[in-house]
Amino acid sequence: MSEYPKVEIREGLVSVIVPDLSKYIVGNRPEPAHAPVFYNPRMEVNRSLSTAIINGYIGYMNKAGITICEPLSGTGVRAVRYAREVNGVSRVIANDISERAYELIRLNVDKNGLNDVVSVYRDDANNLLLRLAREGGCDVVDIDPFGSPQPFIENSLRAVRDQGLLCVTATDVGVLSGKYPIKCVRRYGALPQKFPFRFEVGIRILISMIARYALSMDYGIQPLVSFLDGHYYRVCVLILKDRAYALETLRNLGYAYYRLSTLQRGFIPGYPIPTNTRYRLAGPLWIGNLWDAEFLMNHFMSNVKDYFSDRAREISKLIVEEALGPNIPYALTTEISRDLGRELPINDVIGVIRGLGYQAVRSHFHIKGFRTNADLLRVREVIIGK
Ligand SMILES: C[S@@+](CC[C@H](N)C(=O)[O-])C[C@H]1O[C@@H](n2cnc3c(N)ncnc32)[C@H](O)[C@@H]1O
The missing domain is CATH 3.40.50.150 (Vaccinia Virus protein VP39)
Known part of the structure; x- marks a missing residue:
């Protein structure tokens, strides 16, 4: 050896x-x-x-x-x-x-x-x-x-x-x-x-x-x-x-x-x-x-064990949520906060979009990422008008 x-x-x-x-x-x-x-x-x-x-x-x-x-x-x-x-x-x-x-x-x-x-x-x-x-x-x-x-x-x-x-x-x-x-x-x-x-x-x-x-x-x-x-x-x-x-x-x-x-x-x-x-x-x-x-909901999640690290369990939850979102590339909150002079928290952005009747879920790819089927310029207008 x-x-x-x-x-x-x-x-x-x-x-x-x-x-x-x-x-x-x-x-x-x-x-x-x-x-x-x-x-x-x-x-x-x-x-x-x-x-x-x-x-x-x-x-x-x-x-x-x-x-x-x-x-x-x-x-x-x-x-x-x-x-x-x-x-x-x-x-x-x-x-x-x-x-x-x-x-x-x-x-x-x-x-x-x-x-x-x-x-x-x-x-x-x-x-x-x-x-x-x-x-x-x-x-x-x-x-x-x-x-x-x-x-x-x-x-x-x-x-x-x-x-x-x-x-x-x-x-x-x-x-x-x-x-x-x-x-x-x-x-x-x-x-x-x-x-x-x-x-x-x-x-x-x-x-x-x-x-x-x-x-x-x-x-x-x-x-x-x-x-x-x-x-x-x-x-x-x-x-x-x-x-x-x-x-x-x-x-x-x-x-x-x-x-x-x-x-x-x-x-x-x-x-x-x-x-x-x-x-x-x-x-x-x-x-x-x-x-x-x-697969994620019915076969994967039940095999994610308590003894896995916090990070492993966190990713599991994030991807299950993200998999239910639309198959459209994720957007960043910074894209719709542009011209606003302040950064909007991701959960606020998701709340606004859902309030407009569209899908919105967080993306595990980026801390400021979310996946939506809404028109992002319209979302930006609504946020600026608030
Ligand atoms: C990133 S490490 C593997 C880590 C391991 N899978 C784990 O989960 O800990 C990559 C390994 O591939 C081996 N390796 C590189 N080229 C190879 C080849 N052509 N055939 C077989 N093994 C190779 C290296 O010796 C190294 O041990």
Whole structure:
């Protein structure tokens, strides 16, 4: 076993050994990427919500005895949590290319008495995924890399079974949300824009990248859950290996537009060519729903546990509420407070809009974000006139 400072931590229902991050400080903060094996305690939110999503998926699809593959496991904390916390899991495949990570995963699997559930490999993720595809595939593939998931999507789609679940993390939020547009074009084949709802543009570009790989294989996708949490996006989509679903997925690709003068925003269908090019556009991107509201309400929420962190439970509540709002990009209170000389609290704005008889819900993408089907110029007039 490689020698470096380690500590034991508790997360969810497991205890695992991880690198002692207090020994890897950059600036005045621990830097997980500098440790011999990657471990980020802030990703507890991602891991906890993912156990709830996979448990919900099992109920939603009426499955039993599922297999989960995590090809980029790091310390193995996620794989070990899945083995312990997902009901009816029969096998978890944990893998990492790094020798030190492989050793640590094996230690953590053993420490939790899970040797008969978790198989541990040391391989390149793409090799592993191709091998699993040849051997019949998995029900759930979870891609949780450092940076972009793009290099692993094509083989994940091969390895996931029909009606399986593909969960993807992307930590390159800056690229996807318009900070480095040309990098986004190169990496994701889509142009982002710094629209007020640019964080939504980013997650929709991420989903569209998965959708376009799926289309090339005649598969369709259906997002169950999508969220942004600080430095990363997370999306979990059903993979439907049927041409009819591929054609439906094609209809959910298009572009997002925004007009500063009227505050209008929305989606324009059409892939690869938008059906209308009057506005400044971002895309191509996913224009369908970001959430399956029925899944969230009836299958996900009941699997959000008291032992999850406050942040994990907070995001759960926010996305369930947001999923019931209209599929129109979120707006910011600052957009309608312009010229007013004061900033309006989000709950006041939502109250005004609901008073006018329109839908309005908070958006988890931004502290000042809300989703509405109201005309925002009219809302601004009403607020200014108050
Ligand atoms: C962000 S960490 C994984 C964190 C882990 N999923 C968790 O929840 O804590 C990414 C891991 O991918 C591994 N990795 C990078 N490239 C890889 C590749 N091509 N094949 C397999 N593992 C790889 C790295 O060694 C690193 O441990």
